[in-house]
Amino acid sequence: MRGYQLDQDPCPSAQLKSIGAAIAPRESTAIVDSGLLRHAALDQTQCLISLRSRTKAERPGNGWSIDYTVGITVALHKKTDPGDEFEAQRRVTDLGVVPEELVESVPDLGDKAYLVTRDAGNVELRVLEGGAVLSLHLSASTRDQSADDEEDVVGDGPDVPDLSPYQPAMISDMRDLMSSLKH
Template sequence: MISEPEMAGEFGGVDTREVVGGFDEEPGGELRPRRPWQWALGGAVMASVLWAAALFLHGGGDRAPDLSGYQLKQDPCPSLRLKAIGEVIAPREPTTKVDSGLLRHAALDQIQCSIPLRFLAGAGESGKGWFTGYTVGITVALHKKTDPGAEFEARRRVTDDGVLPEEQVETVPDLGDKAYLLTRDNGDAELRVLDGGAVLSLDLSVFTYYQSERESESENPDENAVGDGPELPDLSLYRSAMITDMRDLMSSLKR
């Protein structure tokens, strides 16, 4: 490694004649061949000068990642339409407040939120019975100092529940620089996208809820009385809708 004085402060002290000349002058004007170690020293100094110049011009490999126009000027969650998911499953719940966690830092801007969709009732019109609920989780991270590409690839199978097998991770073409669709064992699906210094995630999850006349029963329903809940759907079937809404999210962050 080149020491700090070589990089920043010693260039003016180098005798140009010693660096590039092929001979040394004796005091009486007689020329004599340069010693081999002096050739090596001159070459090392010149190489140091060129390397330091390249380091200054190109940043030594530590350049900030390209954010490709992404910005988190404001929280995108309240205005995110989720139009495609709304058409194939259910629209977002308009009356529920969306809580977002916004982080602003010199190295990273990040937003996280959870957006509920409208409940879907089961059979019957009494207002009682099983309901199916869906939630869309959104995460956007803008890396301003360090390129997230290597970590994104290394963690492509990692979830909060562990590491997924390869067959549960599908490559999604033509979406950002890289994109993967993860299908968890509980049926939830997550779409992850890397685009320059931006890492985005759209997580679609489903749950069931039993509504009875007494609130305590809805929290802990008697299985003998209410029977089994509805079968949870395979959310990877909504792959196209998730991709469409992800594209909308990506576009909204570049306006």
């Protein structure tokens, strides 16, 4: 296991310092669906963390806002080697298989690491180190702040921002997450 342990759910204490500095700090109470699975073969946790909304001065205007969410998944495989599946699934996302050119190898991070760009508003950093598989997913979405939930939004909102400038911050925060899980 290379020293990795899930003694407790790491999501509540994940600092996300680099992403927070690059985009916006995390909301202190914005953890959704966090939980810890313990099993003889696998320990796993998964969560979504919202980042603080941008101030009005940073918003794209016309009542629209850009919301950012960070997803964290940690799976510690205690009985099987996840290496073959990790490699085989490097292009698989929740919406299907992305072209090879949207998968970028990240050197000097775990045994293998990939940045996978699903689309303009979604990028995921996946790392394999021994029996540990870690993922940090950054997504951006736009929403009309002035519309009621049940009201149809008229007109197009701003484009979702390009997330590629935040990839170094994702790598830095992944290193911090990996360090926090080693004992």
